[in-house]
Each structure stands twice: as C-alpha cells, then as structure tokens.
Amino acid sequence: MTAEPKDRTAPDTPRSLDFIRAMVAEDLRTSKYGGRVATRFPPEPNGFLHIGHAKSICLNFGIAEENEGGTCNLRFDDTNPITEEDKYARAIQEDVRWLGYDWEDRLYYASDYFEQFYQYAVQLIEDGKAYVDSSSEEEIREYRGTVTQPGRESRYRNRSVAENLDLLQRMRAGEFADGEHVVRAKIDMASPNMLMRDPLLYRIRHVHHYRTGDQWCIYPMYDFAHCLEDAIERVTHSLCTLEFKDNRALYDWVLQNVGIPNPPEQTEFARLNIDYTVLSKRKLIRLVEEGHVVGWDDPRMPTIAGLRRRGVTPTAIRRFCDMIGVAKVDSRVDMGKLEFSIRDDLNQTSPRVMCVLRPLRVVIENYPEGQVEWLDAPYYPHDVPKEGSREIPFSRELYIERDDFMENPPKEFFRLAPGREVRLRYGYYVKCVDVIEDEDTGEVVELRCNYDPETKGGDSPDGRKVKGTIHWVSAEQSVPAEVRLYDRLFTVPDPEDAPEGQDFTTFLNPESMVTLTGSRIEPSVLQDPPGSRYQFERQGYFCSDIVDSSGERLVYNRTVTLRDTWAKIAEREAGRQPGGKVPKSETTGSNRAKGGTKRIRVGSAERDNRVSRYTKELGLSAGDANVLADNPWVREFFEKTLACYDNATAVAKWVVNDVLRVSKSVKDEDLALSHAHLAALVQMVEDGAITRSVAKEVFSEMAETDTDPREIVQRKGLDKVADGTVLDELVSSVIASQPDEAQRYREGKTALLGFFVGQVMKQSKGKLDPEAVKSLLQAKLSE
RNA sequence: UGCCCCGUGGUGUAACUGGCAACACGUCUGACUCUGGAUCAGAAGAGUCCAGGUUCGAGCCCUGGCGGGGCAACCA
Numbered sequence: 019m020t021a022e023p024k025d026r027t028a029p030d031t032p033r034s035l036d037f038i039r040a041m042v043a044e045d046l047r048t049s050k051y052g053g054r055v056a057t058r059f060p061p062e063p064n065g066f067l068h069i070g071h072a073k074s075i076c077l078n079f080g081i082a083e084e085n086e087g088g089t090c091n092l093r094f095d096d097t098n099p100i101t102e103e104d105k106y107a108r109a110i111q112e113d114v115r116w117l118g119y120d121w122e123d124r125l126y127y128a129s130d131y132f133e134q135f136y137q138y139a140v141q142l143i144e145d146g147k148a149y150v151d152s153s154s155e156e157e158i159r160e161y162r163g164t165v166t167q168p169g170r171e172s173r174y175r176n177r178s179v180a181e182n183l184d185l186l187q188r189m190r191a192g193e194f195a196d197g198e199h200v201v202r203a204k205i206d207m208a209s210p211n212m213l214m215r216d217p218l219l220y221r222i223r224h225v226h227h228y229r230t231g232d233q234w235c236i237y238p239m240y241d242f243a244h245c246l247e248d249a250i251e252r253v254t255h256s257l258c259t260l261e262f263k264d265n266r267a268l269y270d271w272v273l274q275n276v277g278i279p280n281p282p283e284q285t286e287f288a289r290l291n292i293d294y295t296v297l298s299k300r301k302l303i304r305l306v307e308e309g310h311v312v313g314w315d316d317p318r319m320p321t322i323a324g325l326r327r328r329g330v331t332p333t334a335i336r337r338f339c340d341m342i343g344v345a346k347v348d349s350r351v352d353m354g355k356l357e358f359s360i361r362d363d364l365n366q367t368s369p370r371v372m373c374v375l376r377p378l379r380v381v382i383e384n385y386p387e388g389q390v391e392w393l394d395a396p397y398y399p400h401d402v403p404k405e406g407s408r409e410i411p412f413s414r415e416l417y418i419e420r421d422d423f424m425e426n427p428p429k430e431f432f433r434l435a436p437g438r439e440v441r442l443r444y445g446y447y448v449k450c451v452d453v454i455e456d457e458d459t460g461e462v463v464e465l466r467c468n469y470d471p472e473t474k475g476g477d478s479p480d481g482r483k484v485k486g487t488i489h490w491v492s493a494e495q496s497v498p499a500e501v502r503l504y505d506r507l508f509t510v511p512d513p514e515d516a517p518e519g520q521d522f523t524t525f526l527n528p529e530s531m532v533t534l535t536g537s538r539i540e541p542s543v544l545q546d547p548p549g550s551r552y553q554f555e556r557q558g559y560f561c562s563d564i565v566d567s568s569g570e571r572l573v574y575n576r577t578v579t580l581r582d583t584w585a586k587i588a589e590r591e592a593g594r595q596p597g598g599k600v601p602k603s604e605t606t607g608s609n610r611a612k613g614g615t616k617r618i619r620v621g622s623a624e625r626d627n628r629v630s631r632y633t634k635e636l637g638l639s640a641g642d643a644n645v646l647a648d649n650p651w652v653r654e655f656f657e658k659t660l661a662c663y664d665n666a667t668a669v670a671k672w673v674v675n676d677v678l679r680v681s682k683s684v685k686d687e688d689l690a691l692s693h694a695h696l697a698a699l700v701q702m703v704e705d706g707a708i709t710r711s712v713a714k715e716v717f718s719e720m721a722e723t724d725t726d727p728r729e730i731v732q733r734k735g736l737d738k739v740a741d742g743t744v745l746d747e748l749v750s751s752v753i754a755s756q757p758d759e760a761q762r763y764r765e766g767k768t769a770l771l772g773f774f775v776g777q778v779m780k781q782s783k784g785k786l787d788p789e790a791v792k793s794l795l796q797a798k799l800s801e
Numbered sequence: 802u803g804c805c806c807c808g809u810g811g812u813g814u815a816a817c818u819g820g821c822a823a824c825a826c827g828u829c830u831g832a833c834u835c836u837g838g839a840u841c842a843g844a845a846g847a848g849u850c851c852a853g854g855u856u857c858g859a860g861c862c863c864u865g866g867c868g869g870g871g872c873a874a875c876c877a
C-alpha cells in the first residue's frame with residue numbers, strides 16, 4: 019500500500035452538494051416521486067438568454083444528467099403574446115444547445131396547454147374557487163390593498179357559478195374587449211401574502227400569439243399557468259429564482275385545488291449577479307434598444323450569444339456555473355471568476371499565434387535585405403499536451419508591440435530599450451541600437467536593431483541570458499487586421515445602484531470597446547474559418563468575429579486578457595507616487611450591527627406582571643421569563659408541565675429551548691408531546707438518572723411519538739453510567755485510536771478537546787457524564 | 802409599517818445527527834520558464850452580523866436586536 023496521494027481536487031472526492039441537489043438526493047432516497055427526477059428550464063421567449071439563465075440551465079439540466087433516468091425539459095413559458103416572438107424561441111434553443119445540453123424530444127410550449135388550462139379554470143369556477151371579475155384595472159388595484167393594509171372583496175366576487183361559467187365562455191369567444199373582465203381565484207383578500215389576494219388567473223388580450231395565432235383571446239397568468247405546466251409534464255422539482263418565493267403559496271394552492279396528486283415542488287435559489295454588468299432582461303433590452311451596444315450578440319453583452327461571439331466556450335460557462343454554486347443568498351460574483359474559467363479552458367485548447375496590436379516598426383540593420391526565413395513555431399507551449407506547428411516568416415523589417423519598447427524603462431521592465439537585448443519569440447536575439455523619432459512630435463516611429471545570427475531558435479551558444487521575450491510579425495508577410503478590445507461594460511461594480519434621477523446607463527464604460535484598425539497578424543491564420551480561437555502570444559485570447567470577419571477583412575475580438583503581472587507592477591508603480599494605496603473601504607462591515615442595542619418593549623401591565631412573577635417568584639432568568647410572557651402557547655405548555663414537576667427553572671429551560679424548537683415544525687396543536695412526559699424527562703435529568711445528552715435524544719423521540727421517557731430509557735438502556743472503569747477504558751481507547759490528533763493536542767491544539775469529548779460521548783451513546791469525560795481526557799492527554 | 806427569505810475570509814460557496822471553520826477565485830512570496838502566460842511549492846487573510854441564553858461543547862438550537870432582499874403588473 020502506498021500512501022494516499024495528496025490530491026485535494028481528486029474528482030472522486032465527494033463534493034458537498036448544494037442545498038437543491040441535497041434535496042433531490044433526499045427525495046430519491048425516500049422515493050418521494052417514485053424515484054423520478056424531472057426538471058425543466060422554462061424561459062419566456064421575449065429576449066435572449068444571458069449568463070444568469072446559464073446558471074439555471076446548468077442546474078436543471080445538470081441535475082437531470084447527474085441522476086439515473088433524470089430528465090430536463092425545455093419549455094417555453096409563452097403565456098404573454100404581447101412580448102413573445104418566435105425569433106427569441108429559436109435563439110434560446112440555439113443557446114441551450116450550444117451550452118451542450120439536450121432536451122431530446124422534450125421541447126414543450128405552455129401554449130400547447132391552453133385548452134387544458136381553460137378546463138382547469140372551468141373546474142375551479144364550478145368548485146366555487148374562482149370567479150369572473152368585471153372591475154376595472156384601477157378598481158382591482160385599489161381593492162387589493164397594500165402591503166400593510168388588507169384588501170377588500172370585489173362586488174363581483176359572489177357571482178353564481180352559472181354566471182361565471184357563462185362569462186368565461188363568452189370571454190373565450192371574444193365577446194369582450196381587453197380589460198373588461200378577468201378571472202380570479204377566490205382565496206383571501208386579507209392575506210398577508212399579497213399574491214393570495216384573489217390573484218388573476220386569466221386576462222383578455224386580443225393579440226396575435228406567435229404560435230397559436232388568433233385562436234385565443236384570453237391568456238393565462240404566470241401563477242396559474244406555470245404550476246400547471248409543471249404538473250402536466252410531471253415535473254418533480256420546479257426550480258426558480260428567489261423572487262418567486264411568495265408565489266410558492268399560490269403555486270401550491272392551484273395544484274391542490276385542481277386536485278393534482280403528488281404535485282411538483284417549487285424551490286427557489288438566488289439569481290446570478292456579476293459585478294460590472296447587468297443581468298436583467300429588461301435592462302439588457304434597453305442596452306440593445308437605446309443603442310448602447312450593437313445587438314443582443316454584442317460581445318460586451320452578458321448574453322449567451324454575446325459571450326459566444328466574444329469567444330467564450332461552453333465549457334468555460336459550465337465550469338463557471340459549477341464554481342459559483344447555488345444558494346439562497348443574494349450575492350454578486352466577481353467577474354474575475356468568469357475570466358478565470360475562460361482562461362483555464364482556453365489555455366488548454368487555443369493555438370498560439372502572433373499578432374501585433376499596436377505596431378512599431380523595427381529594422382534589423384545587419385539582416386540581409388530581401389531575405390525571408392520561415393521559422394518553425396509550435397502552436398502550443400511545452401506544458402499543453404497538444405501537437406502542431408506552423409511556419410512564420412522572419413525578415414529584415416518587423417513590427418513589434420509599441421508597449422514592448424520604452425526609452426527610459428524602470429528597473430523591472432525587461433523588454434526592449436535602447437541598448438538592451440531581447441529575444442524575438444521563436445526567432446533571434448535582437449539589440450536596440452537606435453531610436454528614430456518624429457521630428458515634430460518626438461514620437462518613436464522606428465527602432466534600429468542588430469540581431470545575433472547565432473541565436474536562431476532563441477538560444478545563444480554562449481549561454482547568455484535574456485530575460486525578455488517579445489512577439490513580432492514580419493512587416494511584409496504579416497496581414498492587416500482589426501482587433502476589438504473589450505472591457506467591462508460598466509465602470510462600477512453595481513450599476514443598478516444608481517442615485518436618484520439616474521440609472522444604470524450613466525455608468526456605461528465609454529472604453530468598453532476599443533477598436534484597433536492597424537494591427538498586424540502572422541499569415542498562418544489566413545485559411546482559418548470565422549469563429550476560430552487563438553491565444554495571441556502575451557496578449558490574451560482572441561476569436562475571429564463570426565459576423566464581421568472574412569477572407570478579405572480579418573476582425574478579432576478579445577475574449578479575455580492573459581493574466582498580466584507586469585500591468586500589476588506598473589499600476590503599483592504609478593499608484594505609489596500620489597497617495598499610495600487606496601484606504602481599505604469604509605464599507606467593509608458597514609452592514610454589520612454595531613454594538614448592543616437597547617431593548618425597548620411596549621409591554622402591557624399584564625405582561626409586566628407575568629414577567630416579574632416569573633423572575634421573582636419562580637426565579638426564572640429574564641430571557642426565559644420574556645419568552646414565556648410573549649408566547650401564550652409556550653406559556654401554557656410551561657404552566658402545565660410545571661404542574662407535573664415543580665422545578666421552574668429546569669422546566670422553563672426545556673420548554674423555552676427545546677419545546678419551542680420542535681413546535682416550529684408542526685402546528686402547535688399537532689405537537690404530540692404531553693406535559694406529563696416532558697415533566698418526567700426533566701425530573702430524570704435533575705435527579706441524575708440520565709445525562710443531558712441522553713435526554714436530548716429521548717426528547718426528540720418523545721416529540722414524535724409521546725412515549726413515556728422512562729420506557730424509552732429502559733428499552734434503549736440509556737441510564738447514566740456511573741462505573742468509573744468504563745469511563746477510564748473508553749477515554750483511553752479513544753486516545754489510543756487517535757494518535758495523530760492526540761499528538762496535535764499535546765503540541766498545543768487544545769481546540770481538539772471538543773473533538774475527543776465528542777468521540778467518547780458518541781461511543782458511550784451519551785451515557786457518560788461529559789464533565790467527567792472532559793476532565794479525565796484533559797488529564798490523560800497531558801500525560 | 803404587514804408577510805416572507807437571507808446574513809460564514811476581499812469574492813463565491815462548504816462544514817454530516819451540535820464536536821479540528823474547509824474549498825475555489827483573488828492577494829502575496831519563492832521556484833521554473835523562449836508567453837511578465839501556464840505549472841509547481843508556500844503564505845497571509847474569517848472565529849461565522851450583534852447581544853443574551855441552552856449545552857461539557859454552538860457557524861449550526863432558543864430569544865431579542867441590527868442589516869440586506871422580495872411582495873401592492875391584467876409581466877414572468
């Protein structure tokens with residue numbers, strides 16, 4: 019046996035599951051849906067998909083892939099004909115497919131279910147659970163109330179079933195104009211959940227639908243349609259974003275009231291935010307329509323189409339989604355993570371090629387005029403396991419990058435400068451012997467260099483070192499190219515957080531696209547099709563533009579720069595002069611509460627009396643007394659338990675801490691636990707018959723079944739172990755079985771004491787006195 | 802001012818039934834290098850929003866506070 023390899027990223031290391039995957043696994047274990055896993059990705063075809071959707075796609079399709087027999091449907095949630103178009107539906111399919119997911123034959127449309135939705139609406143009306151409301155839009159809004167005030171019932175709420183049915187039929191038949199009637203669920207106009215105040219189910223819209231044409235003039239609302247779509251497709255796990263949290267009550271209500279057995283369950287997760295961009299369809303539409311970008315597939319857009327055109331790979335997007343995880347907290351991911359996953363993928367897959375973005379002419383004075391050498395240059399560096407090379411022309415006149423020359427370089431700059439020598443990648447060493455400047459402007463226009471013929475291929479026979487290697491192209495054989503340098507679309511991390519009177523567009527980055535028209539690229543790329551990806555050596559990853567690039571005109575988009583250590587050094591250098599480092603942001607921790615706060619409570623006299631009775635007469639802590647005073651149900655439980663066992667402080671602790679906990683997961687009146695049994699348990703602990711940890715275990719069983727604690731203790735043999743030898747043996751054996759940890763403890767990692775106590779407690783099934791365990795452990799470990 | 806959700810290094814997420822706060826990105830060293838890339842080795846950085854409480858032991862359970870977000874479209 020060899021030692022286990024120290025590989026923290028081993029693929030078979032069981033990565034902890036996110037809360038959704040954990041839930042799916044649990045549902046599978048308990049066979050909640052008969053072992054099925056069925057998800058869906060349900061876009062509305064009213065815009066292009068963006069990387070936030072990619073998160074959802076990866077989640078839904080990912081879960082289906084990961085589970086045997088799992089399926090994920092692609093379903094268009096096309097219930098609002100005003101905004102939806104076929105071109106969007108087609109683009110969405112292309113994007114999902116491009117990301118690498120396959121819905122096989124499960125392409126669905128909500129519009130295919132319109133007849134079924136209608137029948138369900140009829141059913142709800144027949145059951146008296148829905149009605150036709152003829153109030154105006156304004157009235158409905160007014161009657162809905164506000165978040166703090168209950169709504170009022172519509173005067174049409176109690177129409178007869180027959181009248182409702184008749185009206186519904188005539189709505190469908192097109193007898194009414196838009197807005198004349200709506201159908202609403204009859205739920206509760208006073209519900210604290212606004213969505214439950216008789217939500218609209220159907221509205222009249224005399225609009226052409228891109229799929230159903232003019233077949234319908236009534237269209238279902240999201241809350242009515244979506245859950246039914248899931249139910250019709252027998253979806254098991256309906257995943258959506260956090261803002262639908264409150265809609266879940268309605269989702270469940272509809273399914274329950276139309277009588278769907280074993281209904282799908284909605285779970286919400288946080289939508290994706292990335293800094294320096296916006297990820298909401300409404301805002302992206304504005305960018306397109308107001309011409310801030312040039313279409314949905316503008317490479318600056320965070321749309322799938324934009325990212326694709328920019329040169330991002332599906333793999334990079336999927337890995338990014340994998341990396342950011344899934345949770346229930348609103349958060350903002352930094353762009354750096356996306357960039358990392360892009361580089362990480364492209365580094366392994368992109369051929370290297372040389373392109374000079376901002377050319378500076380170089381004449382090699384001692385190189386024969388008219389001579390051209392074709393040098394062999396590998397496409398991939400030594401550490402990328404891929405084969406292939408091309409020939410690049412070397413000649414007397416070259417171009418190098420302007421940035422690679424400095425007349426007065428700082429010490430850390432190791433590229434070209436007067437008198438300095440660098441290596442031309444895959445070529446020769448050259449030394450700068452002269453600098454030619456424009457007489458008027460002083461701008462450097464040309465460099466005169468000498469080359470060392472002995473250094474062909476990049477090595478010198480005398481072994482002298484050159485630190486810098488720069489890229490170049492031959493002046494004559496290189497071809498002109500346009501290069502578009504993309505940068506973040508916005509200048510601030512959170513563009514949506516705009517001051518009064520402004521909006522996110524005020525933060526648009528004017529330099530989000532810089533077009534370079536005079537770039538020169540090596541000729542080897544000439545035959546490559548549009549969309550080809552490269553690494554331009556020392557610059558970044560680029561992709562020839564699928565729209566504008568052709569044999570005549572080469573256009574390249576910068577996907578992402580290389581990591582640039584020099585830029586960091588230069589920035590630091592520049593920043594040192596004026597004020598040095600920016601002080602650490604004041605906002606760090608600004609959302610944290612400062613210090614303690616005074617508790618002000620407007621108590622009734624009755625409440626005050628109770629608190630003082632509890633603290634003074636019964637000797638309870640203020641905390642417990644307050645809880646008891648505030649919660650009538652808990653108070654009653656306490657009083658009744660106290661009647662069975664007269665130890666107020668002990669009983670109060672159990673009631674306040676433990677009874678309250680279990681009572682949260684069930685309706686109060688459903689709690690099985692009886693006062694007498696709790697009293698018995700508390701007494702056993704107080705009498706020293708059982709330990710507290712045993713008592714906790716017994717308690718959780720009691721909370722479910724209300725068994726007599728004495729019976730549980732007896733059945734499981736949980737009496738406290740008083741025998742000192744058992745304690746001694748167990749402690750010794752635990753220490754012996756954990757020699758490494760024991761060593762670490764002795765070396766000062768005393769936090770491990772808890773670990774050891776836990777081990778011993780677990781092995782004794784909680785029957786040992788933890789205090790005794792602890793002190794014995796301490797003694798033995800320091801021997 | 803009602804209801805609901807959520808607070809863990811700079812960032813995104815983990816932490817099994819309460820038992821060593823972990824991983825990734827980023828940052829900083831160093832090695833290597835014909836890309837100031839990649840790779841490799843290492844380091845710093847949180848005591849889990851605050852205050853009480855329960856417990857031998859709390860990021861996790863209880864109470865109160867503070868902070869952030871969602872909900873008053875005939876949008877989804």
